Amino acid sequence: TPACAGKACGDDGCGGVCGSCAAGQDCSAGQCIWPSVSFAADVYPIFQAHDCAGMGCHGGVMPAEGLDLSTSSKALGDLVDVPSVQCANRARVASGEPSASYLVNKLTGSGLCSGTRMPKTGASLYTSEIDTVRAWIAGL
Numbered sequence: 001t002p003a004c005a006g007k008a009c010g011d012d013g014c015g016g017v018c019g020s021c022a023a024g025q026d027c028s029a030g031q032c033i034w035p036s037v038s039f040a041a042d043v044y045p046i047f048q049a050h051d052c053a054g055m056g057c058h059g060g061v062m063p064a065e066g067l068d069l070s071t072s073s074k075a076l077g078d079l080v081d082v083p084s085v086q087c088a089n090r091a092r093v094a095s096g097e098p099s100a101s102y103l104v105n106k107l108t109g110s111g112l113c114s115g116t117r118m119p120k121t122g123a124s125l126y127t128s129e130i131d132t133v134r135a136w137i138a139g140l
Contacts (some may be wrong), residue, residue, distance in 0.1 A: 007030030013030075024128070024134060034134065053068075057119070067085075106126075
């Protein structure tokens with residue numbers, strides 16, 4: 001008899017599976033978990049690599065939408081549990097809730113209240129980079 005009670009993923013004990021985890025998540029003891037991610041070491045370098053704090057974007061004297069990504073500490077303070085300017089009923093980053101975080105919508109281009117997918121110029125983030133952002137948010 002398959003044994004999936006209380007399991008979101010993994011072996012059912014009969015050669016089948018109890019379910020699978022979302023991209024970027026791992027299965028551990030029957031539960032889907034996000035890997036541990038640091039904002040300063042893992043997420044902020046993604047923003048730097050895509051020049052998100054460049055002039056005319058989220059840096060300089062008047063960063064777009066009041067979101068200053070010029071330093072890791074400013075970025076963190078402007079992101080976590082701060083209401084989005086474009087979507088006032090949503091937080092830029094809702095602690096522990098990647099799917100409720102407007103940042104994820106902006107990076108994926110889906111569920112936008114207004115504006116466009118970010119970054120506006122250059123290449124979009126890779127799926128693995130967005131998964132890193134999701135993992136960081138999930139761990140808050």
